[in-house]
Amino acid sequence: MRRLIALASTCLLAAVPLRAQTIEDQVTTFQLENGMDVVVIEDHRAPAVVHMVWYRAGSADEQPGVSGVAHFLEHLLFKGTEKLAPGEFSEIVKANGGTDNAFTSYDYTAYFQRVAADRLGLMMEMEADRMKNVQLDREDILTERDVIIEERNQRVENDPGSLFREQRMAAQYLNHPYGTPIIGWRHEMVNLDLDDALAYYKQFYSPNNAVLVVAGDVMPDEVLALAQEHYGPIPRNDALPERARPSEPPQMAERRISFEDPRVAQPYVMRTYLAPERDPGDQRKAAALTLLAEVLGGSQTSVMPQKLQFEERRSVYASAFYSGLSLDDTTFGVVNVPAEGVTLEEAEADMDRIIAEFIETGVDAEQLERIKFQLRAAQVYELDSSDSLARRYGAALTSGLTIEDVHAWPEIVQSITPEEIIAAAEDVFDRDKAVTGFLRTAPEVTQ
Amino acid sequence: MKFFGPLIAFMMLAAPLRAEIDIVEVQSPGGINAWLVEEQSIPFVALELRFKGGASLDQPGKRGATYLMTALLEEGAGDLDARAYAEEVESLAASFDFDVSDDAVSVSARFLTENQDEALALLRDALIQPRFDQDAIDRVRAQIISGIRSDLQDPDTIVGREFDRMVFGDHPYGSAIEGTEESVSALTQEDLIAAHEGALARDRVYVSAAGDISAEELAALLDDLLAGLPETGTPQAPDIDVTTEAGVTVVPFDVPQSVAIFGHEGIARDDPDFFAAYVLNEILGGGGFEARLMEEVREKRGLTYGVYSYLVPKDHAALYLGRVASANDRIAEAIEVIRDEWTKMAENGVTEEELETAKTYLTGAYPLRFDGNGRIANILVGMQMDDLTPEYVTTRNAQIEAITLDDIKRVAARILKPDALRFVVVGQPEGLES
Numbered sequence: 001m002r003r004l005i006a007l008a009s010t011c012l013l014a015a016v017p018l019r020a021q022t023i024e025d026q027v028t029t030f031q032l033e034n035g036m037d038v039v040v041i042e043d044h045r046a047p048a049v050v051h052m053v054w055y056r057a058g059s060a061d062e063q064p065g066v067s068g069v070a071h072f073l074e075h076l077l078f079k080g081t082e083k084l085a086p087g088e089f090s091e092i093v094k095a096n097g098g099t100d101n102a103f104t105s106y107d108y109t110a111y112f113q114r115v116a117a118d119r120l121g122l123m124m125e126m127e128a129d130r131m132k133n134v135q136l137d138r139e140d141i142l143t144e145r146d147v148i149i150e151e152r153n154q155r156v157e158n159d160p161g162s163l164f165r166e167q168r169m170a171a172q173y174l175n176h177p178y179g180t181p182i183i184g185w186r187h188e189m190v191n192l193d194l195d196d197a198l199a200y201y202k203q204f205y206s207p208n209n210a211v212l213v214v215a216g217d218v219m220p221d222e223v224l225a226l227a228q229e230h231y232g233p234i235p236r237n238d239a240l241p242e243r244a245r246p247s248e249p250p251q252m253a254e255r256r257i258s259f260e261d262p263r264v265a266q267p268y269v270m271r272t273y274l275a276p277e278r279d280p281g282d283q284r285k286a287a288a289l290t291l292l293a294e295v296l297g298g299s300q301t302s303v304m305p306q307k308l309q310f311e312e313r314r315s316v317y318a319s320a321f322y323s324g325l326s327l328d329d330t331t332f333g334v335v336n337v338p339a340e341g342v343t344l345e346e347a348e349a350d351m352d353r354i355i356a357e358f359i360e361t362g363v364d365a366e367q368l369e370r371i372k373f374q375l376r377a378a379q380v381y382e383l384d385s386s387d388s389l390a391r392r393y394g395a396a397l398t399s400g401l402t403i404e405d406v407h408a409w410p411e412i413v414q415s416i417t418p419e420e421i422i423a424a425a426e427d428v429f430d431r432d433k434a435v436t437g438f439l440r441t442a443p444e445v446t447q
Numbered sequence: 448m449k450f451f452g453p454l455i456a457f458m459m460l461a462a463p464l465r466a467e468i469d470i471v472e473v474q475s476p477g478g479i480n481a482w483l484v485e486e487q488s489i490p491f492v493a494l495e496l497r498f499k500g501g502a503s504l505d506q507p508g509k510r511g512a513t514y515l516m517t518a519l520l521e522e523g524a525g526d527l528d529a530r531a532y533a534e535e536v537e538s539l540a541a542s543f544d545f546d547v548s549d550d551a552v553s554v555s556a557r558f559l560t561e562n563q564d565e566a567l568a569l570l571r572d573a574l575i576q577p578r579f580d581q582d583a584i585d586r587v588r589a590q591i592i593s594g595i596r597s598d599l600q601d602p603d604t605i606v607g608r609e610f611d612r613m614v615f616g617d618h619p620y621g622s623a624i625e626g627t628e629e630s631v632s633a634l635t636q637e638d639l640i641a642a643h644e645g646a647l648a649r650d651r652v653y654v655s656a657a658g659d660i661s662a663e664e665l666a667a668l669l670d671d672l673l674a675g676l677p678e679t680g681t682p683q684a685p686d687i688d689v690t691t692e693a694g695v696t697v698v699p700f701d702v703p704q705s706v707a708i709f710g711h712e713g714i715a716r717d718d719p720d721f722f723a724a725y726v727l728n729e730i731l732g733g734g735g736f737e738a739r740l741m742e743e744v745r746e747k748r749g750l751t752y753g754v755y756s757y758l759v760p761k762d763h764a765a766l767y768l769g770r771v772a773s774a775n776d777r778i779a780e781a782i783e784v785i786r787d788e789w790t791k792m793a794e795n796g797v798t799e800e801e802l803e804t805a806k807t808y809l810t811g812a813y814p815l816r817f818d819g820n821g822r823i824a825n826i827l828v829g830m831q832m833d834d835l836t837p838e839y840v841t842t843r844n845a846q847i848e849a850i851t852l853d854d855i856k857r858v859a860a861r862i863l864k865p866d867a868l869r870f871v872v873v874g875q876p877e878g879l880e881s
Contacts, residue, residue, distance in 0.1 A: 045488065046818035078736070087746060090736045095804055097811010099734070116811060146749030153704035154752050154772050158602060216818075262701065265596040300533040309586060310530060316593045339589060370537045377540030377559055383489045384819040 022379060022410075023389065028220035029403050032227060034236040035208025039393045039403070040223045041215035043386040049216030050387050051123040052112040053131070054394040056211070057204035059184075060106040060177040060245055060327070066196045068148065068184015071104040073197045075144050077111065078102075081133040086140070089126055096122065106178055107327040108398035114387070117217040124230035131205050131234060138194045145192055152183050160261035161439065164270075168437045171255045172272055175246045176328060206237035211397045215390035243400075248274065248329060251433040260442035266316070267440045268338070269348045272331040274433040278324035280405050286324030287413045288424035289332055294371045295363055295421060296320035296355070297334065302367070304334070307354045314342050314350055327400045332428050344438045359425050363418035372414055379410055468817050470827065470837035473662045475669035481654035482827045482837060483665050486820060492563065492658035493820040495828040496554040496574075496673075499651040501547050502624035503684040503763065505642070510619075511626020512634055512642040515584070515591060517547040519639065522583040525572035529583050532569070541566040543573060549620055550762045551832070552646050557821065560659045567668055574647060575675035579639045592628050602706045606873040609698050610708045610768075613871065618687045620764060648680030649673060655827035657820040686763045689713070691869040695782070697881045698873045705778040705874030709785060710768035711867040716760040716833050723850050723858040724758060729805045730797045730855075731788065731863075732756025732769055737804070739792070743784050744771065750781040767862060779878040782870055793863035796856035810844040 098115030173179030278286040297320030308315035317337040338347035541558040558566035615621030689712040732740040756769035
């Protein structure tokens with residue numbers, strides 16, 4: 001009855017490839033004459049489209065002293081241009097049945113709208129307009145500065161886990177701006193002004209520093225024609241600086257931090273190691289680290305939870321995490337949330353013991369096959385969401401990768417051997433390049 | 448509107464899109480109903496099951512039983528212990544998410560066409576023959592208790608809990624679905640078996656699927672999947688009236704930003720005025736930057752990162768709620784602005800322009816929701832639980848279009864109750880006292 005033979009699942013893994021349909025069949029790329037990259041992802045199942053413009057500029061591209069300005073500017077791009085009043089951009093999107101928003105990260109800033117496919121031209125017209133023509137009032141924007149400070153309150157100040165993360169990241173990077181939070185340090189955010197925002201805008205917002213991603217019920221030639229019409233006339237910025245941030249010196253000493261807060265109900269230990277990221281034409285090491293994270297902590301059946309949660313019952317939760325999508329050196333992390341009665345010092349020792357045993361024992365072949373099969377299946381499941389595909393391409397192309405790298409990645413991951421995973425583990429687990437953080441409960445101070 | 452004016456006007460005249468999906472009603476030989484949207488372009492299926500009742504079926508003294516039971520469904524079933532079960536699911540690259548809310552236990556399954564039969568056999572075991580092994584109970588219970596302790600230190604959670612406690616008291620809605628450390632610690636294997644039999648029964652199950660499966664295939668598998676469940680389960684919880692008094696409740700907590708929930712009685716999903724209320728809320732505090740609350744509290748005054756209001760039609764009560772967070776020295780002002788807006792809209796309704804904009808948005812956005820198997824299956828099962836028919840996807844926009852300014856005015860006066868608008872604030876708010 002089914003198209004595929006029902007073999008025992010273990011045979012199925014190795015022998016039968018998933019029905020061949022991959023994202024590559026649905027992706028078309030162009031570059032406009034002014035240097036703007038265009039990626040079109042076709043998905044004709046629903047009459048919708050997501051339109052995104054990604055700038056190759058994020059918080060790590062900020063000048064020292066104005067942390068948070070990339071994100072502040074992102075908010076200000078909704079505050080009007082020569083043609084649009086403050087807030088009118090979103091009003092128009094909404095009046096067309098769409099939704100819009102934006103986000104900022106270390107390596108990119110992106111703006112997007114989701115609308116009916118026949119509204120694409122209008123979205124492009126407005127997005128192209130605010131690439132160059134934002135018009136801001138020096139006093140008005142102070143209200144928006146209050147908004148981002150409340151955003152920081154909500155995301156960071158109210159949450160000890162977030163404060164802990166900021167402190168760990170600051171300790172992780174000795175020189176690189178990844179040590180500065182995307183939202184900014186509060187004491188610098190409160191002084192951000194129009195000049196700071198416009199300086200960043202003029203430096204980074206131009207077509208040759210942008211990637212247009214359109215995903216949904218569209219044809220590539222239509223998208224190209226619309227993109228030429230709306231984005232094509234914007235002149236390139238020949239003064240666009242090369243993307244080179246301050247880089248890390250050799251890290252030669254382990255860092256240990258302890259963050260205490262009375263609001264912490266569940267203490268844990270987390271360690272991050274400086275780790276290589278995916279580089280153009282050179283993704284093997286990152287692929288091995290991706291699988292290492294899966295093998296160690298990717299699911300219930302991975303090494304750390306199996307040992308610490310299931311067998312020894314010394315942890316409530318144990319995991320490992322890594323994402324290779326980053327312009328510069330990223331981190332590989334491990335975390336252990338101890339069971340009641342186990343101290344953080346013991347939890348740290350447990351974690352290290354399990355990892356040492358793992359390197360000694362090697363990778364379980366069946367586990368690795370399960371993981372690889374799941375990653376192959378993920379290529380099928382991912383086709384269900386053109387939004388998340390659009391995000392994947394945008395993030396990759398603004399994190400130093402090419403379309404070819406994105407398309408080569410799944411095969412590279414599949415080709416990684418157990419030996420490469422162990423070699424990656426031996427390389428990355430270098431305590432001199434690590435920050436070990438304890439998040440603890442502090443006693444309440446009574447007045 | 449300046450430059451873009453002509454284009455916009457044109458766009459708004461264009462006929463609203465209709466959701467282009469074809470819902471097929473399926474009945475299995477054993478009498479189980481399901482809705483299907485067949486979509487063969489991607490070789491997988493999204494299957495959604497909902498069991499009405501959920502955590503509000505917890506029996507007195509057993510708070511948290513349904514929650515723990517649901518968490519344990521994937522922790523060993525049939526012949527497989529927790530680890531073996533998880534390995535099997537991974538081998539098939541299937542995913543089963545089990546979740547519980549006040550009113551339902553939800554199962555969201557996703558599996559490849561190529562190994563559909565094996566995946567469904569595993570899902571069946573989790574639903575029909577969960578093991579509730581003692582070691583799995585102890586391990587998952589410890590995780591839940593860790594979560595309960597963290598929730599007690601989280602202002603976003605505290606504020607919701609306090610509002611629920613105040614409004615619903617001893618009704619199951621009045622306490623956390625996870626239970627308390629004490630109640631969860633006391634749960635036994637027998638309690639979990641009872642919770643399983645009570646919550647996962649055929650008299651309360653709703654099913655939908657979207658993806659690479661035909662109506663015949665779906666009908667055939669439903670009996671295999673669900674026939675082993677008991678015919679009937681625990682009687683549903685009683686309805687409860689919502690009464691609130693205008694005013695502020697402060698829960699002191701040492702954070703720099705106060706977090707607030709506000710609200711009062713809402714409106715039932717099957718009330719004839721529900722659509723008007725829905726449109727009204729869109730204008731008052733719905734999703735975007737243009738809503739009045741967002742405009743007044745964030746855009747004009749910079750008092751918050753986000754302020755929203757939303758209708759909460761539960762099975763046994765209806766609430767109209769909102770949320771805001773502002774620094775301790777600014778929350779009092781935010782609350783004042785929100786109160787004013789609430790009163791203003793109750794008295795005056797909305798403008799013609801606001802209504803037209805909201806309609807254009809809601810009708811234009813609706814078809815865009817159906818853009819993936821997982822999302823379609825989710826919408827379909829929700830429609831069934833709301834007693835809607837498949838035709839709803841084609842008539843819904845017309846119902847929105849039919850709302851008049853007078854409807855909004857009448858419904859605003861009916862459902863917005865400034866005299867009952869209660870705020871619960873967690874933090875160290877300045878200038879506010881209980």
